[in-house]
Amino acid sequence: MLDFGYYNMDCMDGMKQFPDKYFDLAIVDPPYGIKVKNNMGRRHGTKKSEYPKAYWDKTAPPPEYFTELFRVAKHSIIWGGNYFNLPPAKCFVIWDKPDKSENVSFAMCEYAWTDFDMTAKIFRRYAKDDCRIHATQKPVDLYEWLLGIFAKKGDRILDTHVGSASSLIACHKMGFQYVGFELDKYYFDLSNKRLEQEKAQMSLFDFMGGGSTETEARQSEIDLHMFSVSSGE
Numbered sequence: 001m002l003d004f005g006y007y008n009m010d011c012m013d014g015m016k017q018f019p020d021k022y023f024d025l026a027i028v029d030p031p032y033g034i035k036v037k038n039n040m041g042r043r044h045g046t047k048k049s050e051y052p053k054a055y056w057d058k059t060a061p062p063p064e065y066f067t068e069l070f071r072v073a074k075h076s077i078i079w080g081g082n083y084f085n086l087p088p089a090k091c092f093v094i095w096d097k098p099d100k101s102e103n104v105s106f107a108m109c110e111y112a113w114t115d116f117d118m119t120a121k122i123f124r125r126y127a128k129d130d131c132r133i134h135a136t137q138k139p140v141d142l143y144e145w146l147l148g149i150f151a152k153k154g155d156r157i158l159d160t161h162v163g164s165a166s167s168l169i170a171c172h173k174m175g176f177q178y179v180g181f182e183l184d185k186y187y188f189d190l191s192n193k194r195l196e197q198e199k200a201q202m203s204l205f206d207f208m209g210g211g212s213t214e215t216e217a218r219q220s221e222i223d224l225h226m227f228s229v230s231s232g233e
Ligand SMILES: C[S@@+](CC[C@H](N)C(=O)[O-])C[C@H]1O[C@@H](n2cnc3c(N)ncnc32)[C@H](O)[C@@H]1O
Pocket: 009, 010, 011, 012, 029, 030, 031, 032, 056, 134, 136, 137, 138, 139, 160, 161, 162, 163, 164, 165, 166, 167, 181, 182, 183, 184, 187
């Protein structure tokens, strides 16, 4: 079995290495098969992109991907759930982007399917990463918010399609153990560097005596979310 960490490999090969229900929560964002443009977000796509051609978005994952995902994970949150053949969801998640207007080619909101027996949720905060390295990068804040609601202390987290590593950075910041896969070597190298930089910054923070405060603050955040989820607030 693979150890916790981030791997430059096909997630189908990666998931095979793990026993049934090994992960408490999978938060995944597979290709939607909509041939995403690498100049997404530019005003009607006029400006040249800073990202390499998104060849990875030609096809959505095959049904075997979802079978394997549901085998290894107890719970799943699947971005782009509107593009895949999934069962009806009571608890879906909307990422509402208040900064997006109809003049840009970005969607004004995004949908994630979940298998949780909770009420539907909306992430409505404006959230932007300073460091953008991927055409379909989601903000670290969004992943932190998801982990705060849907994960509990000690959970093992899986991301099968890491991209920019926003998910893994959120896991690291909140003290969750994770496994992540990214097939594309270019994106793997870039995002691994981003992740390592984040970890180094946090170690420096710890060294300077701020670590326990941040860790405690994160834990209180998780505890608070768990309290409000279990008490239905
Ligand atoms: C929609 S993007 C993920 C974006 C990510 N959520 C983020 O915030 O940056 C999908 C990623 O999956 C990768 N990918 C495609 N097929 C894969 C596979 N079979 N195994 C692992 N990664 C794959 C692509 O290279 C791409 O970076």
